[in-house]
Amino acid sequence: MLVFNQLETYLYLALILFAIGLYGVLARRNLIAVLISVELILNAAMLNFMAFNRFLAPHPAVGQIIALFIMAVAAAEASIALSIIIAVYRKLKAINVEQATELRG
Amino acid sequence: MKTLFFPFTPQGIALLSFLLVVAFTIVGALIAVLARNIFHNVLGLALSLFGVAGLFVYLNSPFVALMEILIYVGAICIAICFAIMLSQPLYLPGAPRNPLKIQGAALGAGAVFVFLALLTKKTRWVPAAERSTDWSITTIGHYLLTNYVLIFELISLLLLVAMLGAIANARGGRGRS
Numbered sequence: 432m433l434v435f436n437q438l439e440t441y442l443y444l445a446l447i448l449f450a451i452g453l454y455g456v457l458a459r460r461n462l463i464a465v466l467i468s469v470e471l472i473l474n475a476a477m478l479n480f481m482a483f484n485r486f487l488a489p490h491p492a493v494g495q496i497i498a499l500f501i502m503a504v505a506a507a508e509a510s511i512a513l514s515i516i517i518a519v520y521r522k523l524k525a526i527n528v529e530q531a532t533e534l535r536g
Numbered sequence: 537m538k539t540l541f542f543p544f545t546p547q548g549i550a551l552l553s554f555l556l557v558v559a560f561t562i563v564g565a566l567i568a569v570l571a572r573n574i575f576h577n578v579l580g581l582a583l584s585l586f587g588v589a590g591l592f593v594y595l596n597s598p599f600v601a602l603m604e605i606l607i608y609v610g611a612i613c614i615a616i617c618f619a620i621m622l623s624q625p626l627y628l629p630g631a632p633r634n635p636l637k638i639q640g641a642a643l644g645a646g647a648v649f650v651f652l653a654l655l656t657k658k659t660r661w662v663p664a665a666e667r668s669t670d671w672s673i674t675t676i677g678h679y680l681l682t683n684y685v686l687i688f689e690l691i692s693l694l695l696l697v698a699m700l701g702a703i704a705n706a707r708g709g710r711g712r713s
Binding site: 433434435438439441442443444446447448449450451452453454455457458459460461463464466467468470471474477478481482484485486487488489490491492493495496498499500502503504505506507508509510511513514515516517518520521525526527529530 | 547550551554558561562565566568569574577578581584585588591592594595596597599600603604607608611612615616618619620622623624630631637638640641642644645646648649652653656661662663664665666667668669670671675676678679680684687691694695697698699701702703705706708
Protein backbone atom coordinates (compact mmCIF):
# COMPACT_ATOMS: atom_id res chain seq x y z
CA MET A 432 0.00 0.00 0.00
CA LEU A 433 1.66 3.18 -1.17
CA VAL A 434 1.47 6.25 0.97
CA PHE A 435 -0.36 8.33 -1.62
CA ASN A 436 -3.10 5.74 -1.97
CA GLN A 437 -4.27 6.07 1.61
CA LEU A 438 -7.02 8.32 2.86
CA GLU A 439 -5.26 9.14 6.14
CA THR A 440 -2.26 10.74 4.38
CA TYR A 441 -4.46 13.35 2.77
CA LEU A 442 -6.47 13.92 5.95
CA TYR A 443 -3.31 14.59 7.95
CA LEU A 444 -2.00 16.90 5.21
CA ALA A 445 -5.24 18.87 5.20
CA LEU A 446 -5.03 19.00 8.98
CA ILE A 447 -1.50 20.45 8.85
CA LEU A 448 -2.65 23.08 6.33
CA PHE A 449 -5.65 23.92 8.52
CA ALA A 450 -3.51 24.29 11.66
CA ILE A 451 -1.01 26.56 9.85
CA GLY A 452 -3.86 28.69 8.52
CA LEU A 453 -5.49 28.90 11.96
CA TYR A 454 -2.19 30.00 13.49
CA GLY A 455 -1.92 32.70 10.82
CA VAL A 456 -5.44 33.98 11.47
CA LEU A 457 -4.76 34.19 15.20
CA ALA A 458 -1.21 35.55 15.15
CA ARG A 459 -0.99 37.93 12.19
CA ARG A 460 -2.17 41.54 12.40
CA ASN A 461 -1.82 42.59 8.78
CA LEU A 462 -5.29 42.26 7.22
CA ILE A 463 -3.89 40.88 3.95
CA ALA A 464 -1.92 38.24 5.86
CA VAL A 465 -5.13 37.23 7.65
CA LEU A 466 -6.82 36.87 4.25
CA ILE A 467 -3.95 34.68 3.02
CA SER A 468 -4.35 32.45 6.08
CA VAL A 469 -8.10 32.15 5.43
CA GLU A 470 -7.27 30.97 1.90
CA LEU A 471 -5.05 28.26 3.41
CA ILE A 472 -7.95 27.11 5.62
CA LEU A 473 -10.31 26.97 2.62
CA ASN A 474 -7.73 24.91 0.75
CA ALA A 475 -7.53 22.47 3.65
CA ALA A 476 -11.31 22.04 3.52
CA MET A 477 -11.17 21.51 -0.23
CA LEU A 478 -8.41 18.90 0.13
CA ASN A 479 -10.60 17.04 2.64
CA PHE A 480 -13.53 17.02 0.23
CA MET A 481 -11.35 15.72 -2.59
CA ALA A 482 -9.82 13.00 -0.41
CA PHE A 483 -13.22 11.72 0.73
CA ASN A 484 -14.36 11.94 -2.87
CA ARG A 485 -11.43 9.80 -4.02
CA PHE A 486 -11.63 7.09 -1.36
CA LEU A 487 -15.16 6.93 0.09
CA ALA A 488 -17.85 8.68 -1.95
CA PRO A 489 -20.37 6.73 -4.04
CA HIS A 490 -20.01 8.99 -7.07
CA PRO A 491 -16.69 10.70 -7.85
CA ALA A 492 -18.14 13.70 -9.71
CA VAL A 493 -19.93 15.16 -6.69
CA GLY A 494 -16.85 15.94 -4.63
CA GLN A 495 -15.18 17.64 -7.59
CA ILE A 496 -18.27 19.80 -8.12
CA ILE A 497 -18.23 20.82 -4.46
CA ALA A 498 -14.53 21.70 -4.75
CA LEU A 499 -15.34 23.91 -7.75
CA PHE A 500 -18.09 25.64 -5.74
CA ILE A 501 -15.67 26.23 -2.86
CA MET A 502 -13.24 27.84 -5.32
CA ALA A 503 -15.93 30.17 -6.68
CA VAL A 504 -17.04 31.22 -3.19
CA ALA A 505 -13.40 31.76 -2.19
CA ALA A 506 -12.87 34.00 -5.22
CA ALA A 507 -15.93 36.09 -4.31
CA GLU A 508 -14.79 36.30 -0.70
CA ALA A 509 -11.28 37.37 -1.68
CA SER A 510 -12.52 40.13 -3.99
CA ILE A 511 -14.86 41.57 -1.33
CA ALA A 512 -12.21 41.30 1.40
CA LEU A 513 -9.55 43.02 -0.72
CA SER A 514 -11.89 45.88 -1.63
CA ILE A 515 -12.74 46.34 2.06
CA ILE A 516 -9.02 46.30 2.92
CA ILE A 517 -8.32 49.02 0.34
CA ALA A 518 -11.24 51.11 1.62
CA VAL A 519 -9.99 50.74 5.20
CA TYR A 520 -6.48 51.72 4.19
CA ARG A 521 -7.74 54.80 2.36
CA LYS A 522 -9.80 55.94 5.35
CA LEU A 523 -7.51 55.05 8.26
CA LYS A 524 -4.05 54.91 6.60
CA ALA A 525 -3.26 51.53 8.16
CA ILE A 526 -4.09 47.87 7.47
CA ASN A 527 -2.70 46.63 10.76
CA VAL A 528 -5.67 45.58 12.87
CA GLU A 529 -4.12 47.16 15.96
CA GLN A 530 -3.43 50.53 14.30
CA ALA A 531 -6.56 50.87 12.15
CA THR A 532 -8.74 52.37 14.85
CA GLU A 533 -10.98 55.41 14.91
CA LEU A 534 -11.60 55.70 18.64
CA ARG A 535 -8.84 57.32 20.69
CA GLY A 536 -7.90 56.35 24.22
CA MET B 537 12.94 -5.06 -13.67
CA LYS B 538 14.92 -6.45 -10.76
CA THR B 539 18.02 -4.57 -11.86
CA LEU B 540 16.35 -1.18 -11.45
CA PHE B 541 17.37 0.82 -8.43
CA PHE B 542 14.28 1.62 -6.26
CA PRO B 543 13.79 5.33 -7.03
CA PHE B 544 13.67 4.61 -10.74
CA THR B 545 10.77 2.17 -10.67
CA PRO B 546 7.39 3.77 -11.57
CA GLN B 547 6.26 3.54 -7.96
CA GLY B 548 9.49 5.08 -6.74
CA ILE B 549 9.14 8.04 -9.09
CA ALA B 550 5.50 8.49 -8.07
CA LEU B 551 6.46 8.38 -4.40
CA LEU B 552 9.31 10.86 -4.83
CA SER B 553 7.16 13.34 -6.73
CA PHE B 554 4.42 12.93 -4.12
CA LEU B 555 6.91 13.84 -1.40
CA LEU B 556 8.03 16.83 -3.49
CA VAL B 557 4.43 18.03 -3.84
CA VAL B 558 3.84 17.58 -0.10
CA ALA B 559 7.00 19.59 0.62
CA PHE B 560 5.75 22.36 -1.71
CA THR B 561 2.44 22.46 0.13
CA ILE B 562 3.79 22.58 3.68
CA VAL B 563 6.83 24.81 3.06
CA GLY B 564 4.67 27.22 1.04
CA ALA B 565 2.09 27.38 3.81
CA LEU B 566 4.81 28.03 6.40
CA ILE B 567 6.26 30.86 4.27
CA ALA B 568 2.76 32.25 3.77
CA VAL B 569 2.22 32.49 7.50
CA LEU B 570 5.64 33.06 9.07
CA ALA B 571 7.51 35.45 6.73
CA ARG B 572 7.57 39.10 7.79
CA ASN B 573 7.39 40.62 4.30
CA ILE B 574 3.81 40.55 3.02
CA PHE B 575 4.98 39.99 -0.55
CA HIS B 576 6.85 36.84 0.53
CA ASN B 577 3.59 35.71 2.13
CA VAL B 578 1.81 35.88 -1.23
CA LEU B 579 4.62 33.99 -2.98
CA GLY B 580 4.46 31.30 -0.28
CA LEU B 581 0.70 31.07 -0.77
CA ALA B 582 1.20 30.56 -4.53
CA LEU B 583 3.76 27.79 -3.85
CA SER B 584 1.40 26.10 -1.42
CA LEU B 585 -1.49 26.28 -3.90
CA PHE B 586 0.69 24.69 -6.59
CA GLY B 587 1.36 21.89 -4.11
CA VAL B 588 -2.35 21.44 -3.42
CA ALA B 589 -2.99 21.29 -7.18
CA GLY B 590 -0.40 18.50 -7.38
CA LEU B 591 -2.20 16.66 -4.60
CA PHE B 592 -5.42 16.94 -6.61
CA VAL B 593 -3.65 15.25 -9.51
CA TYR B 594 -2.76 12.41 -7.13
CA LEU B 595 -6.42 12.32 -6.09
CA ASN B 596 -7.39 11.47 -9.67
CA SER B 597 -8.90 14.87 -10.55
CA PRO B 598 -6.67 16.76 -13.00
CA PHE B 599 -9.56 19.06 -13.97
CA VAL B 600 -9.91 20.43 -10.43
CA ALA B 601 -6.11 20.74 -10.25
CA LEU B 602 -6.08 22.93 -13.37
CA MET B 603 -8.96 25.00 -12.01
CA GLU B 604 -7.03 25.42 -8.76
CA ILE B 605 -4.02 26.81 -10.61
CA LEU B 606 -6.20 28.99 -12.83
CA ILE B 607 -8.41 30.48 -10.12
CA TYR B 608 -6.20 30.51 -7.04
CA VAL B 609 -2.72 31.10 -8.42
CA GLY B 610 -3.86 33.00 -11.48
CA ALA B 611 -6.62 35.16 -10.02
CA ILE B 612 -6.60 35.34 -6.24
CA CYS B 613 -2.82 35.67 -5.77
CA ILE B 614 -2.66 38.37 -8.44
CA ALA B 615 -5.56 40.21 -6.82
CA ILE B 616 -3.76 40.07 -3.47
CA CYS B 617 -0.63 41.47 -5.16
CA PHE B 618 -2.70 44.41 -6.44
CA ALA B 619 -4.12 45.01 -2.97
CA ILE B 620 -0.57 45.04 -1.55
CA MET B 621 0.51 47.59 -4.15
CA LEU B 622 -2.49 49.82 -3.44
CA SER B 623 -2.20 49.72 0.34
CA GLN B 624 0.62 50.16 2.85
CA PRO B 625 4.06 50.80 1.24
CA LEU B 626 6.50 47.94 1.78
CA TYR B 627 9.41 50.11 2.96
CA LEU B 628 7.61 51.12 6.15
CA PRO B 629 8.82 49.02 9.10
CA GLY B 630 6.19 46.72 10.55
CA ALA B 631 5.09 46.87 14.15
CA PRO B 632 7.12 44.56 16.43
CA ARG B 633 5.53 41.21 17.12
CA ASN B 634 3.95 40.53 20.45
CA PRO B 635 5.50 37.24 21.75
CA LEU B 636 2.59 36.58 24.10
CA LYS B 637 0.11 36.73 21.23
CA ILE B 638 2.29 34.45 19.08
CA GLN B 639 2.54 31.89 21.87
CA GLY B 640 -1.21 32.02 22.41
CA ALA B 641 -1.91 31.56 18.70
CA ALA B 642 0.55 28.65 18.50
CA LEU B 643 -1.04 27.06 21.56
CA GLY B 644 -4.56 27.44 20.16
CA ALA B 645 -3.66 26.11 16.70
CA GLY B 646 -1.66 23.27 18.30
CA ALA B 647 -4.59 22.28 20.52
CA VAL B 648 -6.96 22.15 17.53
CA PHE B 649 -4.34 20.18 15.57
CA VAL B 650 -3.90 17.56 18.31
CA PHE B 651 -7.66 17.20 18.82
CA LEU B 652 -8.39 16.73 15.10
CA ALA B 653 -5.38 14.39 14.66
CA LEU B 654 -6.65 12.16 17.46
CA LEU B 655 -10.12 12.26 15.92
CA THR B 656 -8.73 11.27 12.51
CA LYS B 657 -6.70 8.46 14.07
CA LYS B 658 -9.65 7.06 16.02
CA THR B 659 -12.29 7.13 13.29
CA ARG B 660 -12.82 4.15 11.02
CA TRP B 661 -13.51 5.41 7.51
CA VAL B 662 -15.97 3.19 5.67
CA PRO B 663 -16.19 3.49 1.88
CA ALA B 664 -19.60 3.56 0.22
CA ALA B 665 -21.01 0.14 -0.61
CA GLU B 666 -21.25 0.81 -4.33
CA ARG B 667 -18.71 3.12 -5.90
CA SER B 668 -18.96 4.36 -9.44
CA THR B 669 -15.74 4.45 -11.43
CA ASP B 670 -16.80 7.23 -13.77
CA TRP B 671 -14.11 9.92 -13.40
CA SER B 672 -14.71 11.72 -16.72
CA ILE B 673 -15.11 15.49 -17.00
CA THR B 674 -18.23 14.97 -19.12
CA THR B 675 -20.00 13.57 -16.08
CA ILE B 676 -19.04 16.64 -14.05
CA GLY B 677 -20.57 18.83 -16.76
CA HIS B 678 -23.78 16.77 -16.77
CA TYR B 679 -24.07 17.02 -13.00
CA LEU B 680 -23.43 20.77 -13.07
CA LEU B 681 -26.32 21.33 -15.48
CA THR B 682 -28.81 18.81 -14.06
CA ASN B 683 -28.60 17.96 -10.35
CA TYR B 684 -26.64 21.00 -9.23
CA VAL B 685 -27.94 23.61 -11.63
CA LEU B 686 -29.56 25.70 -8.88
CA ILE B 687 -26.30 26.01 -6.92
CA PHE B 688 -24.46 26.70 -10.17
CA GLU B 689 -26.75 29.63 -11.01
CA LEU B 690 -26.65 30.88 -7.43
CA ILE B 691 -22.86 30.93 -7.55
CA SER B 692 -22.90 32.92 -10.77
CA LEU B 693 -25.23 35.42 -9.07
CA LEU B 694 -22.95 35.48 -6.03
CA LEU B 695 -19.93 36.26 -8.21
CA LEU B 696 -21.82 39.08 -9.94
CA VAL B 697 -22.90 40.60 -6.62
CA ALA B 698 -19.37 40.24 -5.23
CA MET B 699 -17.94 41.99 -8.28
CA LEU B 700 -20.36 44.90 -8.01
CA GLY B 701 -19.80 45.10 -4.25
CA ALA B 702 -16.04 45.15 -4.70
CA ILE B 703 -16.26 47.99 -7.22
CA ALA B 704 -18.64 50.00 -5.02
CA ASN B 705 -16.45 49.43 -1.95
CA ALA B 706 -13.15 50.24 -3.59
CA ARG B 707 -14.26 53.53 -5.16
CA GLY B 708 -15.58 54.76 -1.83
CA GLY B 709 -19.28 54.26 -1.39
CA ARG B 710 -22.22 54.58 -3.75
CA GLY B 711 -22.21 58.35 -4.07
CA ARG B 712 -21.01 60.35 -7.05
CA SER B 713 -17.24 60.61 -6.86
